[in-house]
Structures are given as C-alpha cells and as structure tokens.
Amino acid sequence: MKIFLHQKNNNIGNLQNAIESIIQTYQQSDKVGLHLFPELFLGGYPLQDLCLQKPFISQYEKSLEQIRKVANSANDNNILFGGIEYELDKSSEIIHIYNCIYHLGPKGLTSVYQKQLLPNYDIYDEKKYFTAGEKNGLIEINDFRICLFICEDMWHSSTHKTDPVKKIFDELQTQNIALDAIINLSASPFHAGKQHTRLKRGQEISTSLNAPFFYVNQIGLNDEILFDGRSFILDGSTQLQADSFREEVLEYSCKKNNLATLPVDSKTPSEIENTWENLFRANIDKEDKRLTPISESELIEIIQAQTFALNEYAKKTKMKSFLIALSGGIDSALVVAIAHLASKASAIPVEAVYMPSQYNANISYELSKQLCDNIGINLKVINLKFIHQTIKMTFKDGIGEDLTGLADENIQSRLRGNLIYARSNQTGAMVINTSNKSELAVGYSTLYGDSVGAISLLGDLYKSEVYQLARFINTHFNNIIPEEIITRPPSAELREGQKDEDSLPPYDRLDLILECLLSYQFSLDEICQLGIKQDELNHVFNLYHLAEFKRFQFCPVVKLKSKSFGFGYRNPILKELRFDY
C-alpha cells in the first residue's frame, strides 16, 4: 500500500482550507493509497478556547458533514486526519471533547481513535479541553493492521497513568498478532535539538512493535509556538525525512508484514522518560560553570525557526514590512540581520529606525548605518532630543516637578516605543521586539518602551546566546553585523555613561544563574555550589521575581528552547518570597 504523509501548514480556525485539502486528496486518482494528515488538521492546534465557542462548534459539525458526504465505496483512497470529536448534550452543550483521528474511507467518515495521553505541562493545556481516550488505536485498512497514536501517545512518563505504547505491545502479545504499520499524527512544537529525540523514540517503537513507523507533523506558527514538520518514515534501515518549516508530501510503498505475530524475542520499548527533568534539562555545563553553548546544528535550526516565524506572523496578520528600532547595540542589530534573512525568502521589506536621545554615542548611529548599508536598506533617523526636552518642560509645567532619574530614562525608551508604533500605524509594518531572555528575566527593559512589539524574536535567547548567534550569522553571511556592535560593552544609553554591568552581573554569570532558576531545577544552594556568590544570587533572584509584572504584558515570545517565557511560563506577579538563603 502506498502511504502519503501530508506535512501541512493550516491556519487555526480555517476549516474550509482543511476540508478542501482532504476532499481533493480523497477524490484524486493519480496517487491512490493511504493519506495521512497531522493532528487536529481539521481545526488547528492549539485551538485553546476556540474549541469551546459555539460559533466554532456549529461550523465544525457542518465541516464533518461536508467531508462525510464525499465518502464513496468505489474510491480506493483512505484518509486519516486529526480532528475533534464533540460529545454534546441535548441542548448542544459540551459533555466531552476528544482529540481524535478520523478515517475517511469506503465505509464513510468515522472517528477511529481518541488521544490517550493529553499533555498538560508547560505550554500544553490539553486536559483543559479534551477528555482522554482509553482504547488502543488498532485498525485495519486494506488488510493492513495499523496502530494509531496521536503525538504525546508515543511517549512514556511515570507521571502518566497510562502508557499507550506498552498497552499496544501487550495487546499484540496477548492476541498473538502483528502490525503492518505504526502511525503517529502529530502537532509537535519545535525546539532546537528536538528532532533527534523524536527519531530515537520512533526507532525504538518501530523495533519493539516490529513495524514501520510513520510520523506526520504539521508546520506553522501559532502565536509563540512553532511547528517544524520534519515528518519521517522509519522502516528497518530506511529513513525518510521531510524538510523543516516547509509543506511537503512524503510517499512510501509499505509492504505487508510477513509475520503473523510479534517475533518471540520482542521487547517492550525502553522507557524514555518524558518527565519534567528530561524535557526541561538545564543547559548547564557544571564543570565549566557556565551555560552550555548552542551547537552549530542548533544555531542553524534557530535561524530557520526565526526567519520562518517572522514570515509566518507577517503573512497571517497581513503586515506589510518588518520594522525594527535600531539602537547600535547587539540585540537590535541581530534582529535586523535575521529580518533581512527572512526577507530574502519572503520579499517582505525591512525598515530600521534609529532614535537617538542626548545620551546616544555617535558611534551608535555609525554602526547602525553600517549595518543597514551592509544589507542594503536605508536607515531612518528620528532625533528625540527636541521631543524629549519638550516633554520635560511640559511635564514640569503641568506637574510641578522635574523629570529626573528613572522617570527620565524611561521616557526616552517609551518615546521610542511610541514613535516606532506611529510608523507601524502609518505603513502597516510589523514591529519586532528586540529584548533578549536575560533582559526579560531580570526586567532590564522599560514597559511600553523597548518591550513593545508584535512578537519577540530573541526572548528565548540569553544575552550570551545572542552573541553566539550574531557571530554565527557573521561567519555564514558575509559579516552583516559590524564587528564593533559585537565587541562594544552593552548599554541602554538612557543616561550618561550607562553600562549594563553597572546594574547586572556580567552576562556569562547572569545567564548561568538564570538558566538554573528558569529550568526550575536548581535550589539556591545548588546554584551557590556553581561558584555564584550569595549576594549576587539574591540580587538576581529578586530581580527575576520582581519583573513578573513586565513579563505579564510582554508580547508573544517565539519559542526556540524547551523551557521559555511566554504561555508555558506561569508565575504570580503578586507574591512575597521570604526565603532565607
């Protein structure tokens, strides 16, 4: 039997597009076989509350009817796609919702499997919406005995009450039957380095259940979460893999298994633990007492993810250009460089605006200009000095007190936020935020100032990783970023002679502390054992917790790592930590 893996990018809520894909695939006759579409292909993932809303539910039920109507017993195509199964009461209120697999085939449209493992940690909220299925996903199509999984089902964790892979293994052994194919329909979020684990686990399951493994993942950007695709087929020594972040169809001729039963020496798959400590391992080099540097292959993945994210966001929101406030510092320079790389793929133009106040060094302008020259765009300049003076004067007139200190520093940053959004309103441009993960962690940014943006590109990269990525881009893309931007000491330039290191530890130490804290896996004592002084740790710990109110109002953070700020990170603003360190 021919099996087709449709690695698709379908917008959340766009039922019509999914219906058309399904029906067209079903009705075509040049590629006949079993066609696989990702988890929740009809509907979108993650739907969040949308799946609870009646306008959506009534439309969803109609969509299923539309698909059901095309089923035809003379058609040799079979389609498996991810979708929603609603169990409603008499007054159309929800009793249960299942994350399920539909089979469109000669007998019509039927739900053939309900997801058993509902991830509900970090960015996942599936238990909020779905009820877990309880049955194994054993079905037969064209005499092929197939076992179905949905995404998380293939994983194992001691915290889950059930283990779908083991359940299937036991059923096969008890009933003395063999499989011809294992299929996993997924909407598996990207983070750098993840594919390796998927492949490894797929191989384990394929070996244990003695059948080829078909893994179909969606691609796309849904707010903060990227889906990288990289669907794959594992069959003995054969390994086929689709590209990342690109729609693609993988095709494979699957042979029926010659074995009637599982080989006698089959073993239950080793128990790769999908637990918190494995999923969110702190990237710490304990010997060198520093953050583990990102590998080159992961840096490539990160650039692919970032450029895809920018283009997707702009496409989905119909924004016309990328707009960045350039400061002469490393973060905004890196964002411009990445936007430039994105622009090469999408032709969406990049615009940079430099907005100096009286505290900005001339070199900040020169370096920004040089960067823009390197990528062939103009640098627009709005000089804040006069506006800043006017505001100070008017403020004093009205309030009776001088604007000084932090209030005066923040006003410059907020003016930039204000003006970059004026430009965005004028042109329909997408403002890209330039804060990094270290700044976000300790609140080293001005709310409504440099924290503004449609989306944060660097919010999942520590400052030391920002440097790493900038150097990597320079090496591979003609030194786009002027060297001095990378080597000059970082400064917000909001007062005379300001340097980041006046108020924060050096970034290599700061990032080590932060990774320990943000992975949740180090006690304060354990962080001290990495050579961090108590005072410094306390300072960072307090800054981190106090900055919660800023993170609360921050824009979506493009997720690049396993543990990120954003939707999966939930901590109270109002708290009173009285730890005795």
Next chain:
Amino acid sequence: MKIFLHQKNNNIGNLQNAIESIIQTYQQSDKVGLHLFPELFLGGYPLQDLCLQKPFISQYEKSLEQIRKVANSANDNNILFGGIEYELDKSSEIIHIYNCIYHLGPKGLTSVYQKQLLPNYDIYDEKKYFTAGEKNGLIEINDFRICLFICEDMWHSSTHKTDPVKKIFDELQTQNIALDAIINLSASPFHAGKQHTRLKRGQEISTSLNAPFFYVNQIGLNDEILFDGRSFILDGSTQLQADSFREEVLEYSCKKNNLATLPVDSKTPSEIENTWENLFRANIDKEDKRLTPISESELIEIIQAQTFALNEYAKKTKMKSFLIALSGGIDSALVVAIAHLASKASAIPVEAVYMPSQYNANISYELSKQLCDNIGINLKVINLKFIHQTIKMTFKDGIGEDLTGLADENIQSRLRGNLIYARSNQTGAMVINTSNKSELAVGYSTLYGDSVGAISLLGDLYKSEVYQLARFINTHFNNIIPEEIITRPPSAELREGQKDEDSLPPYDRLDLILECLLSYQFSLDEICQLGIKQDELNHVFNLYHLAEFKRFQFCPVVKLKSKSFGFGYRNPILKELRFDY
C-alpha cells in the same frame, strides 16, 4: 468541640507568615479546639509554576519540618490546614504533587487528605500541577468523625469522573456510620453572586450527610483573582457567616452527632451541575433582548471587590498612591470614584492627571475638575498640544511622511500612556487602567496608550454596566460623578467630532452581542435570533477576534464575573476564521 474557622489573607510564597499563624494558634491555650485554615494556606493559591521551582520546594520541605517540630502530645489543639504534599524521587525531582490537608495534632503532622477534584477549566490549571487524590477524607479527631473536602470536591459535574460527595455518602451508607462534621477548606475565587450558590450547595450536603458544614475560604487578591472569604457554618437552622474581604475568625461549639448512622431516609445530594453552562451562563435577558442588569446586591459586592483589589495590589507591590489619567469620560471618572472609595479605607492617596490634546472639548476638563473637587483632590493638567506638534514635526523630518489618521490618533493616546508612567516612575504610584470589557472585547483602545496600567479595574464590566455602576455610586455616595459625564455621548476625542458610535454599534446592542460571544454559548444564528442584524454581528465578531493581540499584552483584569478576560480566557492571536455566517 470548639471549631475555629480562620479566614486568612496570606501572600503567595510567604511561608514564614503561614508557619507563624499555624504555630501560634497551635500553642495558644485560651482558644482550645479544632482550628481550620484555608486550602493551600501554607504556600498560597494559585501558586502556578512556583510550586515546581526547586528554591520553593526546598523551602517548603523545611517549613513542614518547622511545623512538625512543635507537635506535642500534651497539646489539646488540633489544626487542619491546606498545603502541598510533594512526592519526590531520589534526585529530588517531582513525581507527584498533591493539594492536601495537613493535620497538626497530638500525633504530629500528617497529610490526611488529598484533593480529588482538580478544577482545570477557565482560570483553573490544577491538573497542570497536581495529581488527584483517590481516597475519601474520613478522619477522626477527638472522637468526632469528620469528612474533609477541598474546595471543588464539594461540587458535582458529569464531566468529572468522580463525585467525592456521593462517594462519602455511599461509604457512610455501606459502613453504617454517621458524621459529626463536614469540613471544606477552600481557596474559592470571587465573582459577584457566587456566595448564594456556595451556601445552597453547603446546605444540600449538610442535609444529605446529616452533619454541620464548615466552609473556610481565604481572602486576598492574587493577580487577577479575588478571594472573598465569607466562610460559613451551617448547622440545622444555624447559619454563621464571616465578612467578605476581611480577615476574621468564626467560632462554633460543635456537638457530637447523636446518631450512630445516617438516618434511613437520607438522600444522596441533588446533583448541582458545576458544568460550563451553569458556571458561565450568559447574562442575557432573552425576552427583552438585552444584557441582564446587575442586581443592587451584586453592585455592592463589585464595589467591595474593586476597592479591596486596589488596596491589596498597592499594599503587595508597595505602591504609594493611585494614579489615573482622567479624560472627562465615564470610564476614567468611575475609576477615580472607586479609587476614592478605596482610599477612604486605606488612606492611599489618589492622583488624577488630565492630558488634553487639541481635540479635547473644554467641557472634558471642566467635568474632570468638578469630579476632583467633589472628592477633594487636585487635578493636574499636562497639555499635550505642544508635544504633539513637536512629535509630528520631528517625525516628518525623520521619516519624510506626515503623521495622519490612525497613526496621529494613536500617538496622542500613547503620549498619555508615556506621561502617566513618567509620573508613576517619579512617585511610585500605581497606574490604574480605565478600559472596560466592551472596549477590550472589540479592541477599541490603543495598545501602549489607554491600555496601560498595573491593573484593570473595569475590564470585567461592559460599558452599559459601567453606566449602571456609576449611577449606583452617585446614588449612594453624594453624586461624586458629575451628571454630564454620565449623559454625554462617549468619545475617545482623538480626532475632530469623534464618537464611539461612529465605529461601534450602540453599547446596549454591542454588549448583548459580546455577552453572547464571550460566554461561548451562542452560535451566530442564535445571536441573530435575538434581533441582531447579520452585518452588525459580523462586524463585531471580526473586531472581537482581531483584537486578540491587544488583549495578549493587556494588564491583569480584576475578575468580577464568572467569565472574564484575563488568565482564564485563552484564544489564539493567529487564526483565520472563515465562517460562512
């Protein structure tokens, strides 16, 4: 036995304070008996990710040791308090976390009950953190047979797999035993009108299980969620109730039940459904085709909640005053009036700033001034005209294009956001946001402009409810708000002659549509059946969905209703709804 209900306000993360309360209560000898503290009293509710963080966990385990040490077999006090039970592996990684009840008594400190029903809908994320207990909470203290519940356990829903009340009922019947007391330790969030349901359900359970019912609830504000307390005791015709939003101890002499077993005519409690449709019923008057007006008693609750929220937020963040940008419109006027009422309780001063641009009518100033006179504060004025002109000029100089249209409207609003935060930075004031639920729903606000603030006071009240509340306050508090503020047509005053109704349906119709949509319980067809025209509905539906990116970056919304924007409302920004209405 004397039973004491300690209705407490304990900050999240403040373990030391909880430990002191528990130990002091245990060691005092003038009020000997059984002392009850709320759900998660040791730790806080909702802890969110804090309960996953090692610095917290290690401190938590030490806290339990501190409490354990005071246990003394000669002490006649018994304490039941809510807390966390960690099940850790050898390397101190989490296996399970339980939301539990600890008993501090003559035998030491033991976890005696694990919460069975973990709410995981709307604002609740308990399945993200906790594992459900499976056993009934039957314990004995001083020969009293007591049944324990934690918050949600007392409710019933067909979507839950278990029903703790029914389970206890069955156990009592099977074993032929009777109860002496039913205890529920809660951290039950406030919404207007909720207490009635708690009392009703408590009465049902008390009758069915034939024992007095003790309900202890915490008070406090945890970001968006208020806890109102109103702990109660139900014993036959006796009903005692603590105040709302105030620490208090309720004391009661509880007699041992004379019955050895449940009365033969006992009935299982009627099944009050805690389902989505009951919890989040749309407040629609289908006959009159309008939003159901808020009752007077609920208006009183709302004012209590709002004033408490303001004072709590300021207290917890150590902010020194309330700061509001007054516009001359109803929303900001109402916020000032409520801040004034809060200030009467806390003595935290209120400051108002009026920031006219060229488009503000003189009357806007006069009405703002009159309001400030009414409550005895000065009105500070920062005139934006000159700054606005300077920005337009500088922007044109730098960018080469005039600032016009929406870009020019928004710059005024963002300048206000900028300046009000400059003042906040200067004085340590807490900026109170003035957007209402209708504006939030359709995105009728400027991101980083009038959407700024530490907390949103009106974000859970539709515009028509804002009017209702303003009138109610005027009736009961000497007409604080000038009548013309209530009667003039609403306008953002960002361009000449602008009126809200130029871009939005009249608020009574808009609010009806919004409540239908935001309750999730009306399909588009059903909304049309309420007399809403298709075009108008489509317009509002699209505005609502397009505004998701603004809500994403909005400040915490003080929760006043059962279904609110904020943490419990989760919808994708990036989506493509192609419904055929």
